[in-house]
Amino acid sequence: MLRMCCPWCGWRDELEFSYGGEAHVAYPANPAELDDAAWSEYIFFRDNTLGWFRERWAHTAGCRMWFNAIRHTVTNEFAAFYRPGDPVPEMPAEVAR
Amino acid sequence: MTQPMRLDSGGDIVRDKPLGISFDGRELEGFEGDTVASILVANSVRVCARSIYAGRPRGLMSSGPEEANVFVQVVSGAGEPMVRATEIEAYDGLVVESLASKGKLPELPDTSRYDKRFIHVETLIVGGGRSGQAVAAEAARAGDRVLIVHDRPTLARGEGGEALAGVEGLTILTRTTATGLHEHGYVVAVERRTDHLALPPATWSRQRLWNIRARQIVLATGAHERPIAFAGSDVPGVMLAASALDYVTRFGVKPGKRAVVFGCHDGAIDAARALAEAGVEIARVVDARQETTTDRVVVGTETAADGTLSAAIIRGPDGSMETVACDLLAVSGGWNPALQLYTHTGGRTRWSDEAAAFVPAAGPEQVRVVGRATGEFAAGLRPRALFCVEGHDSSPAEIFLDLQRDATLADLRRAVAAGMRSVEHVKRYTTISTAADQGRSSSVLTVGVLCQELGVPMTDGVTTTYRPPYTPISFALLAGRDYGQLADPERISSIHDWHVARGAVFEDVGQWKRPWYFPAFEAELLHDAVARECAAVRTSVGVMDASTLGKIELQGGDCGEFLDRVYTNLMSSLAVGKVRYGVMCGVDGMVLDDGTVARLTDDRWILTTTTGNAAKILDWLEEWLQTEWPELDVRCTSVTEHWATVAVVGPRSRQVVATVAPDLDVSQEAFGFMEWRDAMIGDCPARVMRISFSGELAYEVNVDAWHGQALWEAIYQAGQPYGITPYGTETMHVLRAEKGFPIVGQDTDGTVSPQDLGMGWIVSKKKPDFIGKRSYARSEAAREGRKQLVGLMPLDGSSRLVEGAQLVEAGVDLTRVPVPMVGHVTSAYDSVALGTPFALALLADGAGRHGEELQAVDKLTGIRVRVTSPVPHDPEGVRRDGD
Numbered sequence A: 001m002l003r004m005c006c007p008w009c010g011w012r013d014e015l016e017f018s019y020g021g022e023a024h025v026a027y028p029a030n031p032a033e034l035d036d037a038a039w040s041e042y043i044f045f046r047d048n049t050l051g052w053f054r055e056r057w058a059h060t061a062g063c064r065m066w067f068n069a070i071r072h073t074v075t076n077e078f079a080a081f082y083r084p085g086d087p088v089p090e091m092p093a094e095v096a097r
Numbered sequence B: 001m002t003q004p005m006r007l008d009s010g011g012d013i014v015r016d017k018p019l020g021i022s023f024d025g026r027e028l029e030g031f032e033g034d035t036v037a038s039i040l041v042a043n044s045v046r047v048c049a050r051s052i053y054a055g056r057p058r059g060l061m062s063s064g065p066e067e068a069n070v071f072v073q074v075v076s077g078a079g080e081p082m083v084r085a086t087e088i089e090a091y092d093g094l095v096v097e098s099l100a101s102k103g104k105l106p107e108l109p110d111t112s113r114y115d116k117r118f119i120h121v122e123t124l125i126v127g128g129g130r131s132g133q134a135v136a137a138e139a140a141r142a143g144d145r146v147l148i149v150h151d152r153p154t155l156a157r158g159e160g161g162e163a164l165a166g167v168e169g170l171t172i173l174t175r176t177t178a179t180g181l182h183e184h185g186y187v188v189a190v191e192r193r194t195d196h197l198a199l200p201p202a203t204w205s206r207q208r209l210w211n212i213r214a215r216q217i218v219l220a221t222g223a224h225e226r227p228i229a230f231a232g233s234d235v236p237g238v239m240l241a242a243s244a245l246d247y248v249t250r251f252g253v254k255p256g257k258r259a260v261v262f263g264c265h266d267g268a269i270d271a272a273r274a275l276a277e278a279g280v281e282i283a284r285v286v287d288a289r290q291e292t293t294t295d296r297v298v299v300g301t302e303t304a305a306d307g308t309l310s311a312a313i314i315r316g317p318d319g320s321m322e323t324v325a326c327d328l329l330a331v332s333g334g335w336n337p338a339l340q341l342y343t344h345t346g347g348r349t350r351w352s353d354e355a356a357a358f359v360p361a362a363g364p365e366q367v368r369v370v371g372r373a374t375g376e377f378a379a380g381l382r383p384r385a386l387f388c389v390e391g392h393d394s395s396p397a398e399i400f401l402d403l404q405r406d407a408t409l410a411d412l413r414r415a416v417a418a419g420m421r422s423v424e425h426v427k428r429y430t431t432i433s434t435a436a437d438q439g440r441s442s443s444v445l446t447v448g449v450l451c452q453e454l455g456v457p458m459t460d461g462v463t464t465t466y467r468p469p470y471t472p473i474s475f476a477l478l479a480g481r482d483y484g485q486l487a488d489p490e491r492i493s494s495i496h497d498w499h500v501a502r503g504a505v506f507e508d509v510g511q512w513k514r515p516w517y518f519p520a521f522e523a524e525l526l527h528d529a530v531a532r533e534c535a536a537v538r539t540s541v542g543v544m545d546a547s548t549l550g551k552i553e554l555q556g557g558d559c560g561e562f563l564d565r566v567y568t569n570l571m572s573s574l575a576v577g578k579v580r581y582g583v584m585c586g587v588d589g590m591v592l593d594d595g596t597v598a599r600l601t602d603d604r605w606i607l608t609t610t611t612g613n614a615a616k617i618l619d620w621l622e623e624w625l626q627t628e629w630p631e632l633d634v635r636c637t638s639v640t641e642h643w644a645t646v647a648v649v650g651p652r653s654r655q656v657v658a659t660v661a662p663d664l665d666v667s668q669e670a671f672g673f674m675e676w677r678d679a680m681i682g683d684c685p686a687r688v689m690r691i692s693f694s695g696e697l698a699y700e701v702n703v704d705a706w707h708g709q710a711l712w713e714a715i716y717q718a719g720q721p722y723g724i725t726p727y728g729t730e731t732m733h734v735l736r737a738e739k740g741f742p743i744v745g746q747d748t749d750g751t752v753s754p755q756d757l758g759m760g761w762i763v764s765k766k767k768p769d770f771i772g773k774r775s776y777a778r779s780e781a782a783r784e785g786r787k788q789l790v791g792l793m794p795l796d797g798s799s800r801l802v803e804g805a806q807l808v809e810a811g812v813d814l815t816r817v818p819v820p821m822v823g824h825v826t827s828a829y830d831s832v833a834l835g836t837p838f839a840l841a842l843l844a845d846g847a848g849r850h851g852e853e854l855q856a857v858d859k860l861t862g863i864r865v866r867v868t869s870p871v872p873h874d875p876e877g878v879r880r881d882g883d
Helices: A036-044 B036-042 B130-141 B241-251 B266-277 B340-344 B409-417 B423-430 B443-454 B475-479 B496-501 B526-539 B559-566 B611-627 B653-660 B705-718 B729-738 B773-777
Strands: A003-006 A010-013 A018-022 A052-058 A066-072 A078-082 B014-023 B026-032 B071-074 B080-084 B095-098 B114-126 B146-149 B170-173 B176-182 B186-192 B207-219 B223-225 B238-240 B258-263 B281-287 B297-303 B309-315 B321-325 B328-332 B335-337 B348-352 B357-362 B367-369 B400-402 B505-509 B512-517 B542-545 B550-555 B579-585 B591-601 B604-609 B635-638 B643-649 B676-681 B684-689 B698-704 B787-794 B806-809 B823-831 B836-844 B853-858 B861-868
Touching: A003 A078, A036 B773, A052 B611, A066 B611, B014 B036, B026 B036, B036 B241, B114 B130, B114 B475, B130 B146, B130 B207, B146 B176, B146 B207, B176 B207, B176 B340, B207 B475, B223 B241, B238 B241, B241 B258, B241 B266, B241 B328, B258 B266, B258 B297, B258 B309, B266 B281, B266 B328, B281 B309, B281 B321, B297 B328, B309 B328, B335 B357, B340 B348, B400 B409, B400 B443, B409 B423, B409 B443, B423 B443, B496 B705, B505 B729, B512 B526, B512 B729, B526 B542, B526 B729, B526 B823, B542 B705, B542 B729, B550 B559, B550 B611, B559 B604, B559 B611, B591 B611, B604 B611, B611 B635, B643 B653, B643 B705, B653 B698, B653 B705, B676 B698, B684 B705, B698 B705, B729 B823, B729 B836, B787 B823, B787 B853, B836 B853, B836 B861
Parallel strands: B014 B095, B114 B146, B114 B207, B146 B170, B207 B367, B238 B328, B258 B281, B258 B328
Antiparallel strands: A003 A010, A018 A052, A052 A066, A066 A078, B014 B026, B071 B080, B071 B095, B176 B186, B186 B207, B223 B335, B297 B309, B309 B321, B348 B357, B505 B512, B542 B643, B550 B604, B550 B635, B579 B591, B591 B604, B643 B698, B676 B684, B684 B698, B787 B836, B787 B861, B806 B823, B806 B853, B823 B836, B853 B861
16 A cells, blocks of 8 residues: 655545546647547547656545645655646656666 | 374473364374474374375475465364464364365354554564564664564574563564565554464454554565475475474474485585484485585485385485485475565565575665575575486476475476476466465475576576465455445435335445335335336325435535536526536546536535435546636535435425425426425425426425434325325336436446437537537547437337347347347336336437337347337426426
8 A cells, every 4th residue: 555645634545545647637728629639639548657657646535635746657656746736846767676 | 102203302382281182083182382283293193185186195394384285274263274284373172174285165154353453663573583683672772663573473582582672662463474565664464363272362353454554674584495396305204404403493393203304505414413413313414515526316205105205215426326214304405585575566586696595686665684584694505506306217297396286397397398488477387386375385496497497597587476465364354344334334314214114125326225115015026116106206296315316515706617617518607596407528528427506696506416426526526626727716515415305206296395395485486497495394494496307396305414304204294195105216217217317327338428318408509618528529429320328118018128138130130149239228117107118228320210120139039129219208398397
């Protein structure tokens, strides 16, 4: 079970959170202007990263707030937790394991 | 004579506390401090099990957790299907039975208690041996909270055993095995609390699951001795050398009278010396290391009539063979550091030629390996890596690599001949290391033999992946007390007691208990009860508990704008006092949920969701508000539990509501369809809404949940002149299906758009955007063959259709596979109002196929059906304002 830090509540067990997929995939400003391919890209396509990954979590069993995290998809290490609208932290250098 | 192999002195046993156990019906004597295995050794029980496939006699090959041969069924006490004899502490009256590698589940339910605890520490030490104790003392003195888990009954004594004397801040759990090491310092451990007791206190839990969160994890897990495979190395009497010595030192028993010791490192020689000191006659020490000059190896065994070891066959450096009589063949092929936990979260090992072992290479930052688990001690033993010895006339089918799986060198060669090179493939092909011991003795051995067969160096070898749990955990322990009523929360409405008293039959809807139907008498069947309930609603009045509907209250100046973005239709234009039906879709345009929206004041709104979807929809709304539109002034609150909702449904509902709420003007002119009004019912304020999920005139009365039952009883009382009939979810489903109202999740499955449901009218053309809008312009939305909601009627007017039935074109031969399918039934009921069974279905291009004939396939029979509009009853909607 992962241990993660809600930017509002602090450190909690993974149990309290739910996963929200890749972060920073914004709803397009003008969906009507997108062609089918671009719209499908937004709806259906997400990165499947091996390594550091910016992703969304929600503190479902806590404050119900959404936040972002940078997690390594192989080791499950977290490099950062930050609120929506916060400056986006730099991606860590890949650590060879 | 009892205990013929017991030495006169030595061991940790309590000699003035004798006890008796039963093994396969034989009464055996031992002492407190013995294990089942040490009692078997003491009493010279040499054949203790049969192998799983070949049925070969097997005896103890170890004294600890690496045991692969002797598993027993514990019959006494709480029982246990399959446990290593080396790990069962004996008590007086213990009853065990031998096994052929497979346990039998007990027939009686386990009534023992299991519980869980959580603990947070700075330092966790796994393994209470010397190294573990030393690190624990150091960490505790530095101010850490320290936890030691140790799988034996007591911490190791002896040199350094006093390390912990006087140290504070320590928690020590004995009889506790760490079974899984997970990310971020999370470790799961199992504490066995009562299995060693003849009479466990009734209030004690049998086992306890420890959820440990540690900043630093120190693995002092030691090492397991590795066997050497040769023909007949599986016969009773062949034992790991350190285990043979362990029986002498821990239990004061001799595992044999006359021994041959076979090894390839200094430790084996030391073991031979210690066994000799304990009074075991050492017939030969076979050291396989001096390869060129005096290379001697054991290439086989001979057995007595009972299948136990009688001699070792030794091959000299010149090829000469010698047979040496013995009843113990103590073998040591070196040591495997116990790194299973280390690799659970991605720690990697590497082969060390110096240690002749896989040693830690790189692991998680929080994990430190100390003591024998590092493999450093093994390097000091000057080992030779020796895994398997094959004599000139040895049969590869008699050289066992995995004793518990009866897998041999012949099996491994077959895998290699079939083209397998990876140990992961060989493991799956041969089943090596997949038994209950998870390859503790066979895994590294197999890697070694595989590298030898492939002619590659060991440094190319990798061990198979170890996964939690390190030792088996029972489901009962994982469940703890979360079973039966505590397995999952049960949600009940405030009117639940009335339903129970009335004899309602319940169904589970998510976590909710909802009345399914109300039998009028004890033996009334579902079918009859539903027909009666439906008729009552269509002709007079029925009453249903709708409290479980999800309810979310929205507050803020931007609620209208927000609802316009999440519903497909326009909501912001809704006036205070009005209610509007709405559908929510995902960005892909497919239906997510439906419900009603009521505007309470300018900036207060309440919306309803499907019973099972309430939490999901709240999350959905929060997600958009927080991550996309934080500028909107909207706050969402779940109020599902705060309101009791009673639906009063049917042509006489107006009279009933007028009776309970005399101050409310219920006339059609004053209180129209899809409007809500405040009212007083007795002295209880209520919100009454004219919403219908049946097509009939209907009111949904909402009060504070505290007054739910009083409201229900008042309505029930007021309805008596009209024969008011309580009804459940089944009748609700029939009534809504007759009107073609889809249920999200039953008639839809995430691939169905509002247009597919025939509800294109609810999708706004005017709004610039809402969630899902862009998807309706995709070619996918316009393609032919989309499944669309239709009604179905059996041509014979009587055949009941089955939910899930596939739809097939008329005339298609159902025996010629594959049968082309064009849709499926989503809802099917008998209908009193229609006088026939009917169904809702999703049918390819169904909107244009009304009137056509199809087959609905039930098992292999095609029922002939006619496609109809999805609104078979009262399509004009004349009944919604009453008769």
